[in-house]
Amino acid sequence: MTVLTATRAPAITRAPSRPRRLGVRAAQLLVGAVVLASALHLDIGWSDLAQLPADLRHYLGLMFAHPDWSRLPGAFYQTWVSVSMAWVGALLGVVLSTLLGIPAAAGVGPLWVRLPLRGVFAVLRAVPEVIIAIIILTVTGLTPFTGALALAIGGIGTHGKWTYETIEAVPPGTAEAVRAAGGNLLEVARWGLWTQASPELMSLALYRFEINVRTSAILGLIGVGGVGDLLTGYTQYRQWDAVGVLIIVIVVVTMVIDGISGAIRRRIMRGARTRDVDRSS
Amino acid sequence: MDTTAHGPEAATPASGPWPIRLTDVTVRYPNGVVGLRGVSLAIEAGEMVSVVGLSGSGKSTLVRTVNGLVPVTSGTVQVGPYRVDQLRGRRLRHVRGSIGMIFQGFNLADRASVYHNVLVGRFSHTPTWKTLLGLTSREDREMVMSALDSVGMLEKVWGRAGALSGGQKQRVAIARALSQEPQVMLADEPVASLDPPTAHAVMSDLRRVNTERDLTVLVNLHLMDLARQYTTRMIGLRDGELVYDGPASSATDADFEAIYGRPIQTRDTLGQ
Amino acid sequence: MTVSQLSVPTRPRTWPRVAVVVGVIVAITVLTTLPALGGVNIDLGAIARNWGNGSERIGKLFPPDPSILPRTWKPLLETLEMALVGTAIAALLALPLSQWAARPTNPSRSRIVVRGVLNVIRAVPDLVYATILVAMVGVGALPGVITLVLFDLGIVVKLVSEAIDSADASYMEAGRAAGGTQTQINRVTAQPQTWPVFASQVLYSLELNVRISSILGLVGAGGLGRLIDEVRGFYRYGALSMIIIEILVVVIAIEIASNVLRKRLR
Ligand SMILES: Nc1ncnc2c1ncn2[C@@H]1O[C@H](COP(=O)(O)OP(=O)(O)O)[C@@H](O)[C@H]1O
Ligand SMILES: [Mg+2]
Numbered sequence: 001m002t003v004l005t006a007t008r009a010p011a012i013t014r015a016p017s018r019p020r021r022l023g024v025r026a027a028q029l030l031v032g033a034v035v036l037a038s039a040l041h042l043d044i045g046w047s048d049l050a051q052l053p054a055d056l057r058h059y060l061g062l063m064f065a066h067p068d069w070s071r072l073p074g075a076f077y078q079t080w081v082s083v084s085m086a087w088v089g090a091l092l093g094v095v096l097s098t099l100l101g102i103p104a105a106a107g108v109g110p111l112w113v114r115l116p117l118r119g120v121f122a123v124l125r126a127v128p129e130v131i132i133a134i135i136i137l138t139v140t141g142l143t144p145f146t147g148a149l150a151l152a153i154g155g156i157g158t159h160g161k162w163t164y165e166t167i168e169a170v171p172p173g174t175a176e177a178v179r180a181a182g183g184n185l186l187e188v189a190r191w192g193l194w195t196q197a198s199p200e201l202m203s204l205a206l207y208r209f210e211i212n213v214r215t216s217a218i219l220g221l222i223g224v225g226g227v228g229d230l231l232t233g234y235t236q237y238r239q240w241d242a243v244g245v246l247i248i249v250i251v252v253v254t255m256v257i258d259g260i261s262g263a264i265r266r267r268i269m270r271g272a273r274t275r276d277v278d279r280s281s
Numbered sequence: 282m283d284t285t286a287h288g289p290e291a292a293t294p295a296s297g298p299w300p301i302r303l304t305d306v307t308v309r310y311p312n313g314v315v316g317l318r319g320v321s322l323a324i325e326a327g328e329m330v331s332v333v334g335l336s337g338s339g340k341s342t343l344v345r346t347v348n349g350l351v352p353v354t355s356g357t358v359q360v361g362p363y364r365v366d367q368l369r370g371r372r373l374r375h376v377r378g379s380i381g382m383i384f385q386g387f388n389l390a391d392r393a394s395v396y397h398n399v400l401v402g403r404f405s406h407t408p409t410w411k412t413l414l415g416l417t418s419r420e421d422r423e424m425v426m427s428a429l430d431s432v433g434m435l436e437k438v439w440g441r442a443g444a445l446s447g448g449q450k451q452r453v454a455i456a457r458a459l460s461q462e463p464q465v466m467l468a469d470e471p472v473a474s475l476d477p478p479t480a481h482a483v484m485s486d487l488r489r490v491n492t493e494r495d496l497t498v499l500v501n502l503h504l505m506d507l508a509r510q511y512t513t514r515m516i517g518l519r520d521g522e523l524v525y526d527g528p529a530s531s532a533t534d535a536d537f538e539a540i541y542g543r544p545i546q547t548r549d550t551l552g553q
Numbered sequence: 554m555t556v557s558q559l560s561v562p563t564r565p566r567t568w569p570r571v572a573v574v575v576g577v578i579v580a581i582t583v584l585t586t587l588p589a590l591g592g593v594n595i596d597l598g599a600i601a602r603n604w605g606n607g608s609e610r611i612g613k614l615f616p617p618d619p620s621i622l623p624r625t626w627k628p629l630l631e632t633l634e635m636a637l638v639g640t641a642i643a644a645l646l647a648l649p650l651s652q653w654a655a656r657p658t659n660p661s662r663s664r665i666v667v668r669g670v671l672n673v674i675r676a677v678p679d680l681v682y683a684t685i686l687v688a689m690v691g692v693g694a695l696p697g698v699i700t701l702v703l704f705d706l707g708i709v710v711k712l713v714s715e716a717i718d719s720a721d722a723s724y725m726e727a728g729r730a731a732g733g734t735q736t737q738i739n740r741v742t743a744q745p746q747t748w749p750v751f752a753s754q755v756l757y758s759l760e761l762n763v764r765i766s767s768i769l770g771l772v773g774a775g776g777l778g779r780l781i782d783e784v785r786g787f788y789r790y791g792a793l794s795m796i797i798i799e800i801l802v803v804v805i806a807i808e809i810a811s812n813v814l815r816k817r818l819r
Binding site for chain 2: 723724726727728729730731732733734736737738740741742743745746748749
Binding site: 034035038039041042043044045048049052055056059077078080081083084085087088091122123126127128130131134135138139140141143144145147148214215217218221222228231232235236238243247250251254255258 | 634785
């Protein structure tokens with residue numbers, strides 16, 4: 001197309017051929033085949049699937065066309081039960097995970113403490129809260145307290161991990177300074193790590209509460225009370241107009257809590273940054 | 282575009298380089314800052330023109346009004362047969378297809394391949410649904426390859442853009458603009474992020490584009506020696522106002538001091 | 554540096570704020586633990602009363618009862634299949650949706666609508682979807698898969714669109730200058746650009762899916778959960794613990810595999 005290339009072969013014939021990347025292709029094909037095989041093997045009537053959009057429209061109409069607003073007070077009351085469960089579970093869970101998470105951080109606890117703790121976190125992370133609730137309710141009964149305990153214990157898995165990861169992300173300088181000044185383990189944790197890691201940890205604690213708000217509704221489904229309990233009843237008796245109200249309440253309350261908690265979290269993290277600037281000046 | 286090389290595309294490109302005409306152009310940004318104040322300017326077809334001025338003087342604003350990336354507040358912008366200031370949507374995109382642009386920061390998608398980055402230049406000639414399905418015509422592929430070939434980057438066509446050096450990235454960016462088969466080439470401080478030898482190489486590439494491909498070239502520079510060496514005509518901007526318009530090679534240090542509004546400093550030249 | 558040098562400057566100014574924060578936490582905690590208001594009744598007495606009976610049952614968790622294993626294979630397979638199919642469908646939908654939900658890839662106002670809808674989808678917990686869908690379309694894998702798709706869409710689209718929002722998007726300007734439509738720019742440049750984040754989030758959602766789909770059966774949506782419900786009903790705690798161990802092994806194995814894959818993406 002220019003003086004330069006006019007006398008030579010077209011660039012397209014001289015261009016290096018596109019790399020084949022056979023491995024990647026094979027992996028893509030394999031994943032595709034496994035997904036397809038899974039879909040076909042699943043016990044789903046594919047003819048039902050064609051029916052699905054119509055079904056959804058039908059039931060969404062039943063739920064939201066004329067919601068039964070007389071259920072509103074009850075829905076709010078049970079949502080409050082769920083939120084209480086979430087709060088108490090978050091508080092207990094965060095306290096426990098902080099206590100366990102700090103010694104699990106590299107540079108704080110010795111290896112023989114760290115490894116078993118991390119193992120416990122990994123196991124608790126893998127077990128769904130519902131199953132924890134099923135186990136402990138034999139002792140505590142079908143009460144919101146069971147729900148809160150299940151949230152607390154289940155939360156240790158992820159929150160303990162976040163705690164030690166946050167502490168490990170703290171730049172080592174401060175802790176070394178405290179150690180150099182002759183501080184013991186507790187003092188290192190309090191002055192060297194806590195001051196640096198606490199904004200992040202507080203923000204994560206709030207986030208734990210946000211997660212628990214969702215999980216507590218789920219726990220209600222096995223009977224520990226709250227909005228999930230109500231939902232089981234309504235769906236069993238197919239009171240769709242009541243289900244609709246419940247969904248609206250769940251969505252609104254969850255989004256409001258997310259909004260407030262998110263705003264506080266952003267403030268905490270912004271505060272942490274300004275304090276860093278103060279310190280460096 | 283008289284020597285379009287091979288393939289069926291030889292018939293498509295129009296009419297050779299385009300003139301650019303700005304009449305009393307003012308640009309006021311939404312935040313109230315005035316980027317350009319009453320600039321009038323006529324660039325002939327096939328000229329190679331530099332725009333110089335201090336940082337913040339409105340150079341980027343000026344070249345971006347030419348392809349409508351910055352809308353003008355008042356005044357007219359005529360590029361070839363089109364009134365860019367009056368176009369929107371599909372018709373504006375069509376005109377932009379004939380105006381190549383390169384940037385200080387290269388503006389490549391680092392994780393995409395060099396090939397896909399240059400393919401961007403073919404967008405305005407390709408229906409969206411074809412791009413969406415990943416259907417590339419042989420013609421488009423041919424143009425991508427020859428554009429890369431003309432800047433010496435054909436070997437890297439399947440590599441990631443992010444893995445290239447700064448100079449190589451700017452060459453790929455030039456290839457992206459060339460693959461558009463443009464009538465006008467805009468360049469916004471194309472060498473400001475490059476070391477001196479690479480800067481000279483890229484400026485030579487641009488001059489070659491101007492002469493061999495016969496394009497109108499408008500290039501922003503903040504270095505006076507590059508403007509003198511590579512361009513024939515120079516536009517000086519200060520605080521959004523046109524304060525100089527004349528030949529580049531004979532512009533004196535006093536002319537530059539007038540444009541800059543301060544004595545010349547060592548950082549105003551690149552050196553060899 | 555010494556301890557006192559480090560702590561002196563920040564301390565005096567923070568205590569009023571600390572007092573307020575502690576006060577608010579205490580207040581909420583009191584409110585949420587008042588049974589009269591519907592709060593959680595922290596009833597340690599009940600634990601003491603139930604302890605004998607309950608702890609004996611919990612003791613039956615050990616040893617795990619391997620005789621249940623043959624019956625778990627089919628539901629386990631179903632659990633994994635649901636997780637995989639759910640993730641795959643969600644990934645296909647999330648690819649365009651995350652571009653529609655991010656500012657650089659969708660400067661128009663429709664972005665706000667997409668985000669709003671996804672916020673609503675994310676506000677409904679997974680098992681709530683499952684419960685309602687089972688009531689709508691009947692017991693089986695279908696409500697399970699739909700639940701997982703909705704759950705995944707919520708997290709993948711949120712995380713990927715936030716990643717697109719915060720990443721450098723100067724290449725967009727080049728696409729626009731070349732006369733491309735937003736769709737063309739997204740397809741050719743934004744898609745490879747955000748691919749690693751996207752793939753990593755999809756793998757993460759697969760991890761979560763395995764964990765969730767193992768309990769979806771509790772409300773009738775297929776998989777291991779149905780078996781869990783059954784053995785719990787018959788108080789077969791040894792079998793229950795065997796199933797839990799099985800879930801544990803599978804979830805941790807998937808987590809490890811996905812972590813290895815995700816490291817390779819970077
Ligand atoms: N998108 C924008 N919004 C608001 N003000 C802008 C924008 N872009 C540039 N400006 C302002 O317009 C003036 C000219 O900028 P610019 O054209 O970028 O100058 P130059 O390229 O010569 O450095 C500057 O004061 C700059 O701050
Ligand atoms: Mg500029």
